[in-house]
Amino acid sequence: MLGRSANGVFWMFRYLERAENCARLLDTGFRMALTSDSITAEQEWSSVLETAGMTQSYLEKNGTFTGMQVWNYILREKDNPNSIRSLIGQVRTNARAVRNVITAELWLAVNESYLQINELLSRPVTQANLGDAIAAVKREATLVRGAMDGSMLRNDIYNFGRIGSFLERADNTARILDVKYYVLLPSLSYVGSSLDNVQWETILRSLGAERAYRWLNAGNMDARGIADFLILDGRFPRSLAFCYSKIRTNLGNLALQYGEELHAHELMRKADMRLNDADIEAIFEQGLHEFLSDFIADNFEIGRAVETEYRFSE
Amino acid sequence: MSRDRDPTFDEMHGADGSIRNAYAGYSNWFEEQDPQALRRKHREAENFFRRTGITFNVYGQDEAEERLIPFDPVPRIITAQEWRRLSKGIEQRVRAINAFLHDLYHRQEIVRSGRVPEWLLRDNAAFLPNMCGFTPPGGIYTHITGIDLVRTGPDDFHVLEDNARTPSGVSYMLENRETMMAMFPELFTRVKVAPVSNYPRRLARSLAACAPPAFDGKGKPAIAVLTPGIYNSAYYEHSFLADQMGAELVEAGDLRVIDGRVQMRTTRGYKPLDVIYRRVDDDFLDPLTFNPESMLGVPGIMDVYRSGGITIANAPGTGISDDKALYSFMPEIVEFYTGEKPLLPNVETWRCMEPDALKYVLDNIEELVVKEVHGSGGYGMLIGPTASKREIAKFVQKLKANPQNYIAQPTLSLSTVPILAKKGLSPRHVDLRPFVLMSPNGIDITPGGLTRVALKQGSLGVNSSQGGGTKDSWVLEE
Numbered sequence: 001m002l003g004r005s006a007n008g009v010f011w012m013f014r015y016l017e018r019a020e021n022c023a024r025l026l027d028t029g030f031r032m033a034l035t036s037d038s039i040t041a042e043q044e045w046s047s048v049l050e051t052a053g054m055t056q057s058y059l060e061k062n063g064t065f066t067g068m069q070v071w072n073y074i075l076r077e078k079d080n081p082n083s084i085r086s087l088i089g090q091v092r093t094n095a096r097a098v099r100n101v102i103t104a105e106l107w108l109a110v111n112e113s114y115l116q117i118n119e120l121l122s123r124p125v126t127q128a129n130l131g132d133a134i135a136a137v138k139r140e141a142t143l144v145r146g147a148m149d150g151s152m153l154r155n156d157i158y159n160f161g162r163i164g165s166f167l168e169r170a171d172n173t174a175r176i177l178d179v180k181y182y183v184l185l186p187s188l189s190y191v192g193s194s195l196d197n198v199q200w201e202t203i204l205r206s207l208g209a210e211r212a213y214r215w216l217n218a219g220n221m222d223a224r225g226i227a228d229f230l231i232l233d234g235r236f237p238r239s240l241a242f243c244y245s246k247i248r249t250n251l252g253n254l255a256l257q258y259g260e261e262l263h264a265h266e267l268m269r270k271a272d273m274r275l276n277d278a279d280i281e282a283i284f285e286q287g288l289h290e291f292l293s294d295f296i297a298d299n300f301e302i303g304r305a306v307e308t309e310y311r312f313s314e
Numbered sequence: 315m316s317r318d319r320d321p322t323f324d325e326m327h328g329a330d331g332s333i334r335n336a337y338a339g340y341s342n343w344f345e346e347q348d349p350q351a352l353r354r355k356h357r358e359a360e361n362f363f364r365r366t367g368i369t370f371n372v373y374g375q376d377e378a379e380e381r382l383i384p385f386d387p388v389p390r391i392i393t394a395q396e397w398r399r400l401s402k403g404i405e406q407r408v409r410a411i412n413a414f415l416h417d418l419y420h421r422q423e424i425v426r427s428g429r430v431p432e433w434l435l436r437d438n439a440a441f442l443p444n445m446c447g448f449t450p451p452g453g454i455y456t457h458i459t460g461i462d463l464v465r466t467g468p469d470d471f472h473v474l475e476d477n478a479r480t481p482s483g484v485s486y487m488l489e490n491r492e493t494m495m496a497m498f499p500e501l502f503t504r505v506k507v508a509p510v511s512n513y514p515r516r517l518a519r520s521l522a523a524c525a526p527p528a529f530d531g532k533g534k535p536a537i538a539v540l541t542p543g544i545y546n547s548a549y550y551e552h553s554f555l556a557d558q559m560g561a562e563l564v565e566a567g568d569l570r571v572i573d574g575r576v577q578m579r580t581t582r583g584y585k586p587l588d589v590i591y592r593r594v595d596d597d598f599l600d601p602l603t604f605n606p607e608s609m610l611g612v613p614g615i616m617d618v619y620r621s622g623g624i625t626i627a628n629a630p631g632t633g634i635s636d637d638k639a640l641y642s643f644m645p646e647i648v649e650f651y652t653g654e655k656p657l658l659p660n661v662e663t664w665r666c667m668e669p670d671a672l673k674y675v676l677d678n679i680e681e682l683v684v685k686e687v688h689g690s691g692g693y694g695m696l697i698g699p700t701a702s703k704r705e706i707a708k709f710v711q712k713l714k715a716n717p718q719n720y721i722a723q724p725t726l727s728l729s730t731v732p733i734l735a736k737k738g739l740s741p742r743h744v745d746l747r748p749f750v751l752m753s754p755n756g757i758d759i760t761p762g763g764l765t766r767v768a769l770k771q772g773s774l775g776v777n778s779s780q781g782g783g784t785k786d787s788w789v790l791e792e
Contacts, residue, residue, distance in 0.1 A: 003579045004568050096367070097544050100557035104366075111367045156581060258582055310581040314567070 003311035005098045006160045010312065012094035012110075013164035019087035020141035021172040023134045025052055026071055028205040030130060032198065033067055045070040051179045051206070054082065068127065075133055076121040084137055085121045088114055091144075101157050102148075109147035113140030156257055159250040160310070166250070167303045170243035171296060176206050177230060178292040184223040185288065200226055207238045227288065228280040240295065244272050247302070254310075264305035271298040321727040323467045324741050325390065336391040336790065339505040344388075349738065355497045356387050356734060362496075368489050370778065371547045384783030385490060386733040387497065390744055390765040394508075397761060397789040400463070400471060400748070403658030405757045406648060408459050408750045411478060411635045413651035415455040419445045419631060429646045434639060440479075440688070442596060442631035444603055448620050450629045452524045452754040457591070457627035458517070459750040460484075460763075464661070465729040472661045472726070474745065476641065479633035480593050483764040483784075484749050485551035488513060488558075490764075490786040506791040508761035514558030516751055516758055521589045523753035527622035528575060528588070535588035538562040538578060540569075542594050542610075552593050561591070566598070571614035576624045589625040596630050638687045638721045639665055661726060667718035675713070675722040679706055682722040683774075684713065697774060699725050728774060731785065733767060743768045745776050746787060761789035 029048035033041035045065040049055045054073070057080060062069050076085045092114040099107055117140060120133045145165075152158045177184075183199040200221055204210040213221075213229055234241040251268050255261045275295075283291045307313070326337040333341045360382060363369070369380035392400070417423050418441070424430045435441050460481030462474040491510050495502055518537060525535040541552035543565050556563035568578050569587070577584035592599065594611075601608045603616040618624050634640065640647075642663040648656040664671035666684075675682060679698050686694040696709040713720050730741035748763035765785040766776035776782040 001581055002562060002564065002568055003581050004565065006581045093544065096549070096553070099553040100563045108366060112365050115365065160581075311579050311583070314579065 001101060001156055003313065005101045006156070006310050007307070007312035008094045008098035009101065009157055009161045010164035010306070012091050012098065013161045014168040015087045015090040015094065016141055016144055017165050017168035017172070018082065019084050019091065019137055021169070022052060022074060022082070022084050022087065023137035023141075024208055025176075025206050026074055026130075027134045028202055030067070030071065030134075031205070032202055041067065047179075047202075048074070051176055052082070053175070054080065068124075071130055072124050075125055075130075084133075085118070088117050088137070088140070098157075103151040105151040106144065106147045109140075109143045113143060116140075154253070156254060159253045159257075160306075162250045163247055163306060166243040166246045167299060167306075169238060170240050170247075171299050173207055173230060173238050173240055173243070174292050174295050174299065176203060177227070178289060178296070181288045181292065184227050185284075197221065197223075203230070209236060209238060212236055224280055224284070227283070231283065232275070232278065232280060241275055244268075244275055248272055251306075262305070262309040264302060264309050267298070267302050267305055271295075271302060274298075321466075322741070322743075323465065323470075323727070323729040325465070325729050325731045325744075326739075327732075327741075336393045336396070339790075340389065340391060340501070343501050343504055344739075352387065352734060359385055359387060359493050359497055362493060363489070368485070368550055370550065371545060381778075383486060383778050384769060385493065386767055386769075386783050386785050387494070388732050388734050388739065389494065389786045389788045390731045390746070390767075391788045391790065392762065393790050394792045397508075400658070401759045401761075403471070403656070404461050404748055404750055404759055406652055406654065406657050407461060407473065407476070407644070408456060408752060408757055410644075410648040410651045411459065411476060412454065412456045412752060414647050415629070415632060415635060416449065416453060417651070418634070420447065420449075424647065424650050427650070429650050430640075430643050434637075434643070435634070438634055438637060440596070440631070440634035440637060442604075442634075444616060444620075445629070445631040450524075450619075451526045451622070451625045454524050454627075454752055454754065455629040455632045456635070456750075456752055457521060457524060457629075459628075459752070460747045461750060463658070463746045463748070464726055465744075465746070466727055467729075471658060473644070473658050474661055474726075475638070476635055476644070477747070478628055478635045480595070480628070481747070481749065482548045482551055482593075483747055483766075484513060485554045486784050487749065487760070487762065487764045487787065488554075490784055494786045505788075508789040508791050510760050510762055513749070513760045514555060516760065517555070517591075518559040518561065520751040520753040520755070520758060521591055521625075521627055523755050524625045524627065525588050526625045528586075528624070536562075536586065537589045537591065538564045538587050540564055540566070540590050540592040540594055542598065546593070548593065555591070562587075564590075566594070566611050569612045569615070571612065571618055574618060574621065574623050576612060576615055576618050587624060589627060591627050596633060599626070599630060638663075638685055639667070639718075642721060661723045664722045666713060666720040666722060671722075672713075672717050675720075676710065679710065679722075681725055683725055684709065684720050684722045687719055687721060697725065700773070725774070728776075731765070731767065733769065733783075733785075740771065742771065743774050743776065744785070762787035 025048055029044055032044045036044060042065045045067055049058050049070060052074060058073050073080060074083055077083045080086060092110055095102065095107055095110040117136050120136055125133050148161060180199065180203050201210060203226065204213050207230060209230065213226065217225060229236060231240050233239050234245055236242055248268055251265055255265055326334060328334055363382050363385060369382055371380055414424065425432050456478045458481060460477040462477065463471050464474045465471050487510055521537050522535045529535050537559065538561055539552050539556040541549060541563060553563055562578060564578050569576055570584065572584055575586040577586050597605050598608065598610045600613065600616040601611045602613045619626055642665055644660050645656050664675050666672045666675055675684065682698045684696040728743040728745060731744045732739035733742045744765050744767045746763050746765050749760050751758040765787040766782050767785050768774055768776045769781055769783045
């Protein structure tokens with residue numbers, strides 16, 4: 001396949017994943033703000049922007065962190081390259097560029113969702129239809145993944161798409177944890193509130209993990225358990241361990257199809273080993289923030305190696 | 315042009331209201347349909363086009379916008395007998411064009427014989443000196459041609475334009491048929507229509523038959539569609555054809571000349587290509603040859619081409635045959651190369667560079683269609699009968715300033731075919747663009763083609779840029 005097509009499929013899925021993650025963040029922020037007083041709500045919205053990495057660009061245009069301003073900035077601001085509207089547009093542009101290597105079903109799932117979301121985001125989003133917009137983005141992600149799963153050949157094209165998805169997802173999980181890492185530090189978890197620490201719930205909810213976590217732990221919440229779950233539990237589809245087991249498989253498939261391993265495989269093996277060797281005690285000992293920073297840097301390097309070694313561009 | 319009281323020929327209804335032969339089966343079916351249900355299906359079809367992204371891009375002042383070409387659900391129907399006659403004429407014309415191009419880039423016998431004046435070629439930007447003395451693989455210049463036909467009576471078809479540069483619209487021919495079959499499956503069990511869906515396979519086969527000398531003969535030649543990119547107005551068609559042919563869809567940035575071959579950058583390194591179906595203009599093929607200022611194109615591709623390393627379809631320099639001044643010489647060209655009278659007549663054409671013709675055109679401009687010699691897509695033309703006094707005055711100034719840039723033709727009374735309008739069937743003017751493939755194995759014409767229809771009552775503007783739509787085009791099976 002063309003390097004440019006690999007690039008298109010890879011980024012199509014990265015942007016899709018990013019858009020979905022953004023929608024989850026918004027969803028969480030909205031719930032938290034609803035149940036807070038106005039000062040806490042402002043802090044909540046500011047924290048959503050911080051987690052999404054948009055605080056600086058937001059403040060260039062806005063003075064305060066009012067809910068409607070924040071969610072419209074994240075949802076539909078044209079000048080924000082990571083707004084959901086921009087991301088969904090990028091997903092479609094990339095899908096269009098690789099239309100001849102993806103199935104009609106996959107293209108249709110992208111295009112239909114794009115048309116629907118674009119329509120929902122054509123006017124400022126009010127509190128009344130914020131839920132619809134968020135649901136539509138999550139639905140697109142689900143639809144597109146489903147169309148991919150049900151219709152695409154398991155060849156290089158598929159594997160590049162999957163690698164894009166899971167690199168982005170791992171990055172996202174690591175970043176959310178990193179922004180909130182102090183909440184999970186044992187020394188700072190205040191006594192007596194462990195059952196209903198709102199911040200923990202924010203983290204879990206942003207990653208769609210609250211139900212899975214409760215279910216596995218019979219409702220017992222504790223900081224260490226949450227970090228352990230999101231980093232090392234290979235059963236949870238947004239954990240770092242899960243993402244890496246997928247990327248390892250997909251990179252392995254590429255090596256099989258192409259008959260050679262590249263530097264990206266080497267990097268992947270090392271990163272995977274670090275993750276496998278770690279337990280949560282060691283991670284906290286090393287420092288959660290340091291661990292996550294290293295992870296994000298490794299993740300970036302793997303992505304870059306894939307892009308250069310498979311000749312995404314000249 | 316004779317002007318009877320009602321000169322318009324309707325392809326479905328005779329002057330007495332009777333149903334013409336070609337439409338008998340369709341008309342029976344149509345009478346049984348619930349008009350409401352038809353309209354609903356029509357809306358569904360448009361919705362389907364939007365959802366599947368069968369669009370063309372329009373460039374406004376700000377950003378590109380994707381639009382749908384309106385689709386009308388009443389088919390345009392041609393009988394097997396009419397088609398046989400038409401396709402003979404089309405084949406003759408395409409053979410002549412290909413022979414003309416070969417002659418033009420070699421001995422120019424037709425100029426020596428005085429049938430075509432030398433000035434026509436001398437200052438023509440579409441004439442490529444680099445092609446002189448070179449014969450493309452298989453001797454084929456016009457791998458894909460679209461011949462625009464108009465009809466004025468039961469047996470009167472005329473060629474309005476030849477499109478050998480980069481004819482587009484074939485994806486609409488295919489999608490329109492798919493849509494019709496999805497909307498009205500039972501109709502196709504009642505009326506037997508010649509299939510078109512194998513066009514991409516025929517195209518792939520035809521291109522493969524033109525592999526260059528450098529092709530090693532192992533397996534199949536590697537074919538790619540070369541597109542300017544996703545912002546090109548016909549991008550949908552480019553990706554559609556690549557997909558349907560199982561070919562790569564490449565941009566110039568994916569290609570590079572390595573070891574005397576044109577190679578594409580794959581995830582596993584550079585791989586040579588054998589045939590490029592290019593949907594870019596000559597100017598954007600090779601910056602080294604055509605446009606040193608340009609960053610676009612594949613530097614050195616023309617050297618590879620001339621040394622037999624790649625086939626480019628259509629051949630560079632083919633666009634000159636679309637020239638509207640040259641068009642006026644087509645009857646001579648057909649006769650010169652085939653030794654036969656043209657089976658399909660031209661539309662009468664005045665070349666404004668000739669003083670007598672210019673005078674005639676200026677005196678009768680209200681009744682004429684005036685076109686730019688190098689224009690296409692309905693841009694830069696004046697339709698006398700529908701233009702305002704001001705538009706005419708403005709156009710006359712341009713025409714007088716630059717008469718060699720224009721030709722004029724009578725306003726033809728194009729045939730009509732009904733469309734499904736709000737109040738039922740209503741006649742609208744149409745044209746027809748059949749698509750013709752050529753390879754050393756022969757000429758292959760897909761039955762039918764693309765019917766474009768002017769959606770406004772009385773309008774002759776069938777181009778999408780003038781509010782035209784499309785119809786499924788049927789050739790009946792015997």
